[in-house]
Amino acid sequence: MPKVLISDKMDPKAAQIFRERGVEVDEITGKTPDELAAMIGQYDGLAIRSSTKVTKAILDAATNLKVVGRAGIGVDNVDIPSASAKGVVVMNTPFGNSITTAEHAIALMFALARQLPEADASTQAGKWEKNRFMGVELTSKTLGLIGAGNIGSIVADRARGLRMKVIAFDPFLTPERAIEMGVEKVDLDTLLARADFITLHTPLTDQTRNILSRDNLLRTKAGVRIINCARGGLIDEAALKELLDSGHVAGAALDVFVTEPATESPLFGTANFVSTPHLGASTSEAQVNVAIQVAEQMADYLVSGGVTNALNVPSLSAEEAPKLKPYMALAEKLGSLVGQLSHGALSGIAIEVEGAAAELNQKPITSAVLAGLMRVHTDTVNMVNAPFLAKERGLDVREVRHDREGDYHTLVRVTVKTDAGDRSVAGTLFGNEAPRLVELFGIKVEADLAGHMLYVVNEDAPGFIGRLGTLLGTEGVNIGTFHLGRRDAGGEAVLLLSVDEAVTPDLIAKVRGLAGVKTVMGLSF
Ligand SMILES: NC(=O)c1ccc[n+]([C@@H]2O[C@H](COP(=O)([O-])OP(=O)(O)OC[C@H]3O[C@@H](n4cnc5c(N)ncnc54)[C@H](O)[C@@H]3O)[C@@H](O)[C@H]2O)c1
Numbered sequence: 001m002p003k004v005l006i007s008d009k010m011d012p013k014a015a016q017i018f019r020e021r022g023v024e025v026d027e028i029t030g031k032t033p034d035e036l037a038a039m040i041g042q043y044d045g046l047a048i049r050s051s052t053k054v055t056k057a058i059l060d061a062a063t064n065l066k067v068v069g070r071a072g073i074g075v076d077n078v079d080i081p082s083a084s085a086k087g088v089v090v091m092n093t094p095f096g097n098s099i100t101t102a103e104h105a106i107a108l109m110f111a112l113a114r115q116l117p118e119a120d121a122s123t124q125a126g127k128w129e130k131n132r133f134m135g136v137e138l139t140s141k142t143l144g145l146i147g148a149g150n151i152g153s154i155v156a157d158r159a160r161g162l163r164m165k166v167i168a169f170d171p172f173l174t175p176e177r178a179i180e181m182g183v184e185k186v187d188l189d190t191l192l193a194r195a196d197f198i199t200l201h202t203p204l205t206d207q208t209r210n211i212l213s214r215d216n217l218l219r220t221k222a223g224v225r226i227i228n229c230a231r232g233g234l235i236d237e238a239a240l241k242e243l244l245d246s247g248h249v250a251g252a253a254l255d256v257f258v259t260e261p262a263t264e265s266p267l268f269g270t271a272n273f274v275s276t277p278h279l280g281a282s283t284s285e286a287q288v289n290v291a292i293q294v295a296e297q298m299a300d301y302l303v304s305g306g307v308t309n310a311l312n313v314p315s316l317s318a319e320e321a322p323k324l325k326p327y328m329a330l331a332e333k334l335g336s337l338v339g340q341l342s343h344g345a346l347s348g349i350a351i352e353v354e355g356a357a358a359e360l361n362q363k364p365i366t367s368a369v370l371a372g373l374m375r376v377h378t379d380t381v382n383m384v385n386a387p388f389l390a391k392e393r394g395l396d397v398r399e400v401r402h403d404r405e406g407d408y409h410t411l412v413r414v415t416v417k418t419d420a421g422d423r424s425v426a427g428t429l430f431g432n433e434a435p436r437l438v439e440l441f442g443i444k445v446e447a448d449l450a451g452h453m454l455y456v457v458n459e460d461a462p463g464f465i466g467r468l469g470t471l472l473g474t475e476g477v478n479i480g481t482f483h484l485g486r487r488d489a490g491g492e493a494v495l496l497l498s499v500d501e502a503v504t505p506d507l508i509a510k511v512r513g514l515a516g517v518k519t520v521m522g523l524s525f
């Protein structure tokens with residue numbers, strides 16, 4: 001009988017469902033990482049919320065683990081690459097707590113508009129300070145939404161009900177979807193300049209970290225009020241404190257913090273600052289939803305192999321699986337590459353297959369491309385829901401099957417249409433097994449896409465590779481593999497290097513300082 005550990009506080013429905021489905025279950029919460037590592041070896045499944053950190057060390061100790069189930073949305077407490085490397089399926093419950101979290105954002109917006117926590121504390125202290133608390137109306141105010149996915153779109157809907165004007169910044173929001181949501185799609189600078197209230201609803205990614213940086217906070221309208229029910233790390237907390245003190249920011253409400261649990265913060269005690277201890281998902285309704293969903297999904301997987309809402313595996317039939325498996329890996333890497341390298345709003349994507357790939361079921365390949373592409377921007381996408389999400393966001397997905405003979409026995413090409421132009425990458429399978437990039441934005445290359453990589457576009461000139469190698473050596477960066485391609489001699493050249501550690505902003509800045517460098521980025525696969 002499979003055995004599951006519930007290691008965070010979860011509605012009792014979860015344990016009940018596991019038992020009903022023939023899964024043995026232990027509920028043991030509050031363990032330290034070492035204690036968890038010592039006990040995890042006996043379990044086939046681990047059901048968590050946000051407190052348990054499923055690190056590489058835990059996964060290394062988890063000799064029997066087959067599935068991690070997150071009762072909630074964000075999986076930033078799970079090391080997904082390590083789980084994938086160990087063949088552990090990671091699942092979440094993408095929709096169970098969205099309404100609840102959206103309602104919390106709206107609650108915090110009201111709390112800020114009318115200074116409810118401070119007025120409550122003052123009244124209960126017997127002060128009756130009627131003249132101290134002068135609020136603002138929400139009606140006719142502009143709400144700036146950063147992130148217009150599941151939760152953001154519910155917030156927009158509720159805010160429109162309050163007669164607010166909603167503007168949204170989200171690279172995946174198509175003009176059609178914006179119209180459907182009744183919001184105005186804007187760029188970030190416009191949102192900062194126009195919004196009376198700003199609410200954040202993005203995952204924490206390399207692109208969103210510090211999205212409300214000091215500079216961006218300074219660009220906001222004087223008197224702005226800010227709400228964050230998404231993830232700590234989206235806002236520069238020190239800069240927020242200064243701007244609350246100066247009065248430029250008239251109020252801020254945080255449900256999430258850079259360090260959690262946030263038992264101390266310079267923001268605590270600041271006037272017009274409201275906080276809650278990561279309560280966004282904490283309603284009985286949402287907790288029942290996510291507990292039922294996670295237990296059903298995990299039990300399905302452990303008992304019958306069914307896969308739902310997995311973030312790191314495709315759902316496939318038993319016959320197709322072995323043939324498609326290497327293509328899925330290739331497709332996901334190509335999607336991820338083009339997603340990481342493309343900036344600007346996406347409107348369409350074409351997935352072309354030729355040679356041996358053209359003989360296969362193209363749908364899973366397309367799903368894998370879309371999952372890789374969208375995972376750059378959202379935690380909640382998986383191979384199952386990727387096509388649905390792409391459609392919902394108005395992304396025009398084209399599948400093309402070529403009969404022609406090409407240079408490679410099998411080829412998958414991905415082309416995205418963005419407002420900055422079309423971008424195309426292509427890959428093949430070496431030995432029918434190993435994914436290999438063979439073309440990048442029209443330049444022939446040959447590269448593995450794995451682990452952490454440094455991507456550099458430079459002017460093709462003698463001495464550049466030596467200068468880059470010297471810089472990386474000086475910075476203690478170990479190069480694993482080195483791939484090079486160029487358009488024409490003396491034209492534009494592309495370098496893709498695999499490196500042992502994640503590429504830091506500091507290293508990017510130093511590489512950018514080398515003569516001839518046009519573009520430099522860190523990539524992860
Ligand atoms: N406070 C809580 O308890 C709580 C509860 C549930 C969810 N969350 C968090 O809320 C966040 C949003 O959840 P969701 O279900 O709406 O996710 P979602 O994936 O449906 O939506 C996220 C949206 O952010 C957009 N986005 C990604 N990068 C962006 C960028 N650079 N700029 C602007 N937009 C960008 C995506 O395109 C997507 O539309 C997640 O981080 C989730 O973990 C918090």
Ligand SMILES: O=C(O)CC[C@@H](O)C(=O)O
Nearest residue numbers: 049050072073074281282
């Ligand atoms: O489990 C919780 O309480 C928080 C969940 C929330 O952060 C999520 O991402 O779903």
